[in-house]
Amino acid sequence: MKVVNKLSWMIGGEAGYGIMNTGRIFAKTFTRGGLNVFGYNEYPSLVRGGHNVYHIRVEDDPINAAVKPVDLLVALNHETIDRHKDDLTNGGGVIYDEDVNLEKHEIKSKARLYPVPLIKIAKDIAGKDLMKNTVALGASVALIGYDFEILASVLRDTFKKKGKAIVESNVKCARAGYDYVSEKGWHDGFTHKLHKISDKKKILMTGNEALALGAIAGGLDFYVAYPMTPSSSILHYMVAKQKEYKFFAKHVCDEIEAVNMALGASYAGARAMVGTATGGFALMVETLSFAGMCEVPITFVVSQRGAPATGLPTWTSQTDLKFFINAGHGEFPRIVVAPGDAKETFYVAAEAMNLAEKFQIPVIIALDKYLSESVYSIDHLYPKRARIDRGLIVKNPKKGFKRYEVTKTGVSPRTLPGTPNGFYACNSDEHNEFGYSNEEIKNRNMQYSKRMKKLKEIRKVLPKPVLYGSRKAELTLITWGSTKGAALDAMHFLKNEGINVNVLQVTYVFPFPTNEINRVMKKNKVLVIENNYTGQFASLIREHTGVKVKNRLNKYDGRPIYPVEIIHKVREVLRNG
Amino acid sequence: MVKPADLKTDEVITFCPGCGNYGILAALKNAVSELGLREEDVVIVSGVGCHGHMANFVRVYTVQSLHGRPVPFAMGVKIANKKLHVIVLSGDGDSFGEGLNHFINVMRGNSNITYICHDNIIYGLTTGQRSPTADKSMITKSTPFGAPEIRIIPVKLALVSGATFVARSYAGDIRHLTDIIKQGIKHEGISFIDVLQPCVTFNKINTFDFYNKRVYKLEKARHNKKSLASALKKAEEWGDKIPIGVFYQERRETFDEFFKQKQPLISRNRSKIDVSKTLEEHK
The missing domain is CATH 3.40.50.920 (Rossmann fold)
Structure with a gap:
């Protein structure tokens, strides 16, 4: 019995083998054929050694999550087999290097074994074993009967920047893997088959990429961060795109510097965002409270990972919802938004900045490792939907401008430095309508309630569940x-x-x-x-x-x-x- | 041109009578006035401490940020709008106690910011504890038998951190301080000014009298401000004679020059952003 357009594929091996890139290439091979993909990675907090896997689910129906069973396992080492043999389905198979000693009795399911000389092929073609992953991709494509040319096109685009020689070796390696399986005739016995269903290529992106590109489309001016898994790839994306889209992005010296720079930039009129993981957010909390007091908009993107403390740096968690809601000394309004997938994240990025600027409050976008780093296939994204709302900014204030004027909504129009007559003190102390320090009871009550009043207004416009x-x-x-x-x-x-x-x-x-x-x-x-x-x-x-x-x-x-x-x-x- | 008197707010000044901050406030207003800056283009970012209250007393765009954090806030302001003249006011506590890493980092990065340190060698607002610029022998409320740490010498730390303009002045010499602040604002890159500021209430050692007897001007001492070695040597001088003036100045690529910012970031045209090309890369 054939299983058509439904496959769970996994590649596993030691960290440092380039498994993440390989998985990504394979995922794109299917989104280019119009198929739906969900890609999920697992890896320890190590640069070399340790066990890495990339798991891809492909179907013609929409899919939204990773699953446990594996139909086709590419094992670059024996550990991969040890860890995942029990996840193998009965109609499944294992592609592994001939050097990996694997006996049939080790595997309980009826999965078939496909020993391929991955390393030897890679060495013969490229002189080193680095491209053994690519050989395995070719072998996988042959087994499932998918169009080799689509894989070749993804390899060409992926390695374009590394030069012609690298591109050609990769395509050759994939082809050799493909031919090896074809010559053995193994594809006939493998039940899972995939084929292109549409010329319409789908968009393939991680939650972090969706966040970054959504923010850029939404008029982001300023992004700073300190590297921390699982948020770092937002920073990588931003710095790679900053010249093309003419915004500012930088890896700065620590999280506290990052958040204060972002707040300063926002105060001066930039649409600013700061990114981190939950441990880094813990360091930013004092400034979150400052933003609440001085009513300067700021957007945080925070990806949750296993905690407490350093915790499980590369594993997922949703343990910080209450932290996001309660972080910061004192009471002040904020918004916490937790998008559910990459598509939502794309739109949330722009909307979060709008809400921050409209209400002059901190907005926290909560991601987690699973959303940040998994790849999602998306039919369409409409960047123009990201309408930019900067909130109330006064260009020509009269003398005696009151930056913190008590208004019905609690939101007071703001000026940007450089505006004549718009002077005020942006003050971490309790302050009067001009921003100047003031500890009187009447003033305290007026300013405090003015800030808190925004919550009611926010509820009116906040998208519903x-x-x-x-x-x-x-x-x-x-x-x-x-x-x-x-x-x-x-x-x-x-x-x-x-x-x-x-x-x-x-x-x-x-x-x-x-x-x-x-x-x-x-x-x-x-x-x-x-x-x-x-x-x-x-x-x-x-x-x-x-x-x-x-x-x-x-x-x-x-x-x-x-x-x-x-x-x-x-x-x-x-x-x- | 705005006059110093026009830069006054209606707020009541709350410094102790005789506080060194009066001298710094006066010099700051003089400098803005004498340089002919548009007051709306001046942003003063302070930390928290006695100096931080100055955010209430100068009629320009002012910020009283968090203790130890005025520097990164100011860096953000400057990146967002490079046309602004950004001046950091910071105490010795929030320069060298809380957030010391920002100090080193802003010197390395050479942001075009003027950094004025109100160095009174004591924590004033919290009623008299030891500051990082105090001698280890200094007895205070929080250090009843002194402390093991030797003093931080702000000028020296700025020099070794890569500052491109390093000066010291004295709150008791408003003319000198005005001129130094003016030079600092005109300097392209980070300008660090350590200001000797007597705290009349809590520091009974480093008084006006103490400084009046000891300070001398580098401008008159044939000091070569282009030499880092000479600057470092002068930075070590403390005791019977205390040098004030410009220790060191060089021209080095600034933060915004590195990023090739020609227009202020906030003036970019957001309505023209089109990410469809990047979306194609994801297909």
Whole structure:
């Protein structure tokens, strides 16, 4: 029996083998054929050694998450086999180098073994074994019966910058792998087949790339960061694009410098964003509070990883929702937004900057390692949808301008330095309407409540949670951030089983969408899905609606929540009434 | 041209009577006035400490940032709008206690900013604790038997960190300080000015009298400000004779020259951004 256009492929080996690039190339090979792809990487916090994998799921139906089973495994070392042999499906196969001693009895499933002289082929063609991954890509394409020319085109585009010789060796290596498998006739026995379904190439990007490009399209002027996994690739993207799009991006000396530079730039009129992981965000918190006090807009993008402390630097987590909501001394309004996939992230990037500038507040975009580094295939993105809203900026103020004028909405028009008569003090001390330090009771109450009033205005414009699936369902899965993908896939799978669930994705998490959540809680049984121990969102539901969440799915081992885990949990919840 | 008196706000000045900050405030206004700067193009970014209150007293764009963080804030302002004259006011506490890395980094990066350090060798606002520029023997509330750390010499640290304009002046000599600030603002690149500032309430050692007896002007001492070696030698001088004036000056590529910024970043045309070419690269 053939399985058409449905494949789970994985390549694994030692860190330093170039596995991430190889995975990315393979993912693009399929998005160029119009197929849907989800790519997920796992690696330890090491530069060399340790175990790296890149896992790609390809289907003609939309897919939103990584899964555990593997149909075709490329094992560059024996460790890959040891770690993933139990994930192999019965119709699957293993491509491995002849040098890897692999006995059939080691593998329990009916997966077939395909020993290919990966290293020898690479050495014969390129003089060194570096391109053995590329040989394996060619071999994989042959097994699944996919168009070799599409792989060749991706290799050509990927290595274009490295010169003709590198391009040609890569294509030759891939071809040799392809020919080796074809000559052996192995493709006949391999059940999974993929073929191009459309001339329309899909967009392939990680959450971090979507964030960066979305921000650039949304008029980002200024991005600074200090490297920290899993946020570093945003910085890499920004610095690579800054000349083309004429904005400023820089790796600066630490997180505290980064956030204060960004706040200074924003004060002077730049659309500014600062990026980090949660540990770095911890260092920025004092300045977050300063932004709250001086009402200078700033957008943070923070990718969560396993914590506390250095934690699991390269593994995913959703343990910092409450940290984002509560970080910073004192009370001040903020927005926390947790997009669920790369497409949402693209639009959120621009919208976050708009909201920051419109309300003159900090906005925190919460990502996590899974969203930051996984690759998503996207049909369309419309950069022009990213309308730029700079909020209230006064160009010709009269003398006696009041920067912190008490207004109905709490938002006071601001001036940028350089504007005649627009003087004010941008002050970390409590201040009067001109910004000058003032500790009087009446003034304190006026300024404090003016700032807090914005929350009400924010609620009016903040995008609402989005319901996926049918309006009526036996159970509503509630997600925020990247767990959306696994929930959607679980929903589709359960539908085929005749179980009707829907998914409520809460992307704009704070200010908390109390009314919308209340409505859902009253109407339906819910299951809250989170990559943390304590159930932070579930706890927010109780805080804001008074209703205790009975059903929770929590996971905190650094690995993403897989659709199958949700499916099991849903069955359990429905069974128990 | 704006007169120093026009740069006054209506706020009541809260420095102690006789505080060295009065001299610095006067010199700062003089410098802005004498250079003929448009007051709306001047941004003063202070830290937190007694000096930080100056954000309330000068009618230009002022910022009282966080303790130890005026430098990165100011760097951000300058990157966003290079037309602005950005002046950092910082205490010895928020230069060398909190956030010392910013000090070294801004010198290395040569941002076109003027950095004025109100160096009173004491923590004034928190009522008299030891500062990083104090001698190890100095007895204060927080150091009842002194401290193991030797003093930081701001001028020396600026020199070894790569500053391109390094000077020292004295709050008791407003004319000298005015001229030094003017030179600092005109300098292309980072200009660091260490200002000897008596704290009349909490520092009973480094008083006006102490400095009046000791300071002498480098301008009159045939000092070669192009020589880093001579500057470093002069930086070590402290005791019976304390040099003030420009220790060192060089012309080096500035931060915005490195980034080839011709127009202020904030003037870029955001409506013309079209990322469709980059989207194609993702296909």
